[in-house]
Amino acid sequence: MSKAIGSSFNPDCATINPTQLVVALAKSLAKRGVHIFENTFADVSTQGNVSVKGKSIEAKYVVRAIEAYHEKNREQIPIYSLMIATEPLPEEFWSKYGLRGRETFHENRHLVTYAQRTSDDRIAMGGRGAPYKWGSARSNKSEQHAKIHKKLRETAIQWFPDLRNYQFTHAWGGAVAIKRDWAPYLNWDGHFGSFGGYVGDGVTLSYLAANSMADLILDKKTIRATLPYVGWKSAKWEPEPLRWLGVNLGIKLSAIADIEERITKRPSFVGKLIEKLF
Numbered sequence: 001m002s003k004a005i006g007s008s009f010n011p012d013c014a015t016i017n018p019t020q021l022v023v024a025l026a027k028s029l030a031k032r033g034v035h036i037f038e039n040t041f042a043d044v045s046t047q048g049n050v051s052v053k054g055k056s057i058e059a060k061y062v063v064r065a066i067e068a069y070h071e072k073n074r075e076q077i078p079i080y081s082l083m084i085a086t087e088p089l090p091e092e093f094w095s096k097y098g099l100r101g102r103e104t105f106h107e108n109r110h111l112v113t114y115a116q117r118t119s120d121d122r123i124a125m126g127g128r129g130a131p132y133k134w135g136s137a138r139s140n141k142s143e144q145h146a147k148i149h150k151k152l153r154e155t156a157i158q159w160f161p162d163l164r165n166y167q168f169t170h171a172w173g174g175a176v177a178i179k180r181d182w183a184p185y186l187n188w189d190g191h192f193g194s195f196g197g198y199v200g201d202g203v204t205l206s207y208l209a210a211n212s213m214a215d216l217i218l219d220k221k222t223i224r225a226t227l228p229y230v231g232w233k234s235a236k237w238e239p240e241p242l243r244w245l246g247v248n249l250g251i252k253l254s255a256i257a258d259i260e261e262r263i264t265k266r267p268s269f270v271g272k273l274i275e276k277l278f
């Protein structure tokens, strides 16, 4: 990675192919006789009453696992993470840049980045920076934020200058859920369960939270059923316009803190302000 001034390595990291994960999970559940209803929007009340197209659904247990697709209130906010991917890259690229073990990596910026060499030899890379929308609104437009996708492509080329010679073939995005204290939550009342707030730690954390939820439903006295997120209460986000101002200021300041560090080569002063802000 060009211009890196240091690095750290953690071997305990893995990649998954999300489509394969979902398809395999669905197949395994189907084998056990579980019915999956796709493209079915469920209305769930805070007491766990479920209805579909106005018809109520009877269920002994209800689990709401919708992460960022939450109703618009002050409990959590959706923040968009955007991604890009290159065309499959040839061996000459990889012999120069490494990543032979398909290590995942990121640049330790204030404005989060993350990347990996995919199983079909692309660089897939993502990052934050898309603005927060008033009232915690979600929109397809936020998933296709041209300016942020362009910035991500520029960052990828900064890291690996040879990427200039290759095509970026994909650009997409989605929302992650953030609670006011950035902590995940899991609630269970014996009938209704809900969990989420995973920010970017989603895949591992959603798996762990699902195991905790299963243990709670089955009344198993395990460590997983008592992890700190069980019953965790976060403060609410501020009402608008404070929320809009604060979150977008945080995003802008993060970008400024990165520029500051690039120039001064010292931990950012603005970075400390951001910590105070949140």
Ligand SMILES: Cc1cc2nc3c(=O)[nH]c(=O)nc-3n(C[C@H](O)[C@H](O)[C@H](O)COP(=O)(O)OP(=O)(O)OC[C@H]3O[C@@H](n4cnc5c(N)ncnc54)[C@H](O)[C@@H]3O)c2cc1C
Residues within 6 Å of the ligand: 040, 041, 042, 043, 044, 065, 066, 067, 068, 069, 081, 082, 083, 114, 126, 172, 173, 174, 175, 176, 196, 198, 199, 200, 201, 202, 203, 204, 206
């Ligand atoms: C661009 C991007 C990159 C990411 N990169 C990483 C990464 O590198 N590593 C990592 O660990 N995590 C990453 N994450 C986070 C991770 O994808 C999520 O945290 C994880 O998918 C959460 O899993 P989940 O099952 O709780 O929720 P989701 O995967 O979001 O699933 C929720 C499902 O609920 C459905 N739903 C919502 N409302 C309703 C309703 N009313 N009725 C019926 N169905 C409904 C939705 O359609 C959706 O299918 C990334 C997220 C994004 C957006």
